[in-house]
Amino acid sequence: MVEELWVEKYRPRSLDEIVDQEEIVKRLKEFVKQKNMPHLLFAGPPGTGKTTAALALAHDLYGDYWRDNTLELNASDERGIDVIRSRIKDYARTLPLGDVPFKLVILDEADNMTGDAQQALRRTMELFSKNTRFILIANYASKIIEPIQSRCAVFRFQPLPKGDAFSRLKWIAKNEGITVDEQALEAIWEESQGDLRKAINTLQAASAISKNVTEEVVYAALGRVKPREVKEMIESALRGDIIGARDKLRVLLYNYGLSGIDIIRYIHREVLSQKSIKLDEATLADLLVLVAEANYRIVEGSDDEIQLMALLSKLAVLANKSKKG
Known part of the structure; x- marks a missing residue:
């Protein structure tokens, strides 16, 4: 049943x-x-x-x-x-x-x-x-x-605030006899972005894997890449390690099977979150323009890997200019 x-x-x-x-x-x-x-x-x-x-x-x-x-x-x-x-x-x-x-x-x-x-x-x-x-x-x-x-x-109608969404998810988890930790709730929130229906469906999918829902379980249920892997790719590019960034990009494209648009969205979200990749306002503005340009080219039919590699290379150049400035 x-x-x-x-x-x-x-x-x-x-x-x-x-x-x-x-x-x-x-x-x-x-x-x-x-x-x-x-x-x-x-x-x-x-x-x-x-x-x-x-x-x-x-x-x-x-x-x-x-x-x-x-x-x-x-x-x-x-x-x-x-x-x-x-x-x-x-x-x-x-x-x-x-x-x-x-x-x-x-x-x-x-x-x-x-x-x-x-x-x-x-x-x-x-x-x-x-x-x-x-x-x-x-x-x-x-x-x-x-x-x-x-x-x-x-x-x-406005998107549900984070606190209210967490309260609802915890209440559902309690009724279903499962445990969900704060990191898992954060991962669900990152994915749903205020859409409570999507958040509840994600929690249910994760609970089918384990009754103890953790961040790892949430990403396994979603079949999505972890944010830290995207972060590491961006950090490699910002350090000027183009070969390392390319290898991480290929893992995302071929091991995880993500599309170029998916990766662009992850890069956009990770950069704007400013949780771990700290950029000054001018560099951030230039970076967002580059992300938008890569997104447009991929949507228009350009090769995903080539355009994403061009984006990562531009990030390296941008970071180098920022250091010199």
Whole structure:
């Protein structure tokens, strides 16, 4: 039997269980209290609780009738105009159950809808506003046409702070009977960058390897290179050891099977973290320009190894100039 995804198992079922989105939760609770609300647009990065907030709102509004009064669609799969004209319109025509005078339509990933579908949706929102409310969920609000944005109350979700993310992960670990150390949490945080869904999935993957989750276990679960190996490659280049840097680069490319873009991202992250590679502001600025240039060339189709070696060589020249300066 396949184990349930922890993301779904520990998803908050009520607005009271949502953390770190206090202002948003406060406004949504007012809608529940009044049993009235406008159309809503939830916007923000992935894994910040947009879909969870929409489902929790439905739970709190309708109680046991929430499934009967809620239509949940993923607009990236059902993004055409036919879905708006048929399925959503047919649903919007029906009356709600219970004492709330409207039904909910939750459109996840609405920013992936075609332009024609969004225009059709705009008209549907007008025609059936008396007994249907729409919650549109989007990573990029700018991809939602202006007429729809103007019809919605916009809620902007922020990435979860590090402390709250750690607290949630520790709580899940405790419930699952596993131990997770601080270094492992740091590694998960580095990988997820505020995306709690990704962080929980990473923790679950690591726990399948060992019930004692350490930094090593996290990187093994991710199949990713350890940051120190990228750091050592950069340090070799900054020392002027081009052959040593090349050997470390080839390990990343061929032993770990990383793409050039992956390595560029690691270099960018490691340099900006400034945890171990200390650079003055001018050198850091020049270095970031070089990283961006290498990224552009690789994306355009240039050979990964050649471009990365050119980047490492430029780092050596840059470090040499900085020492002389």
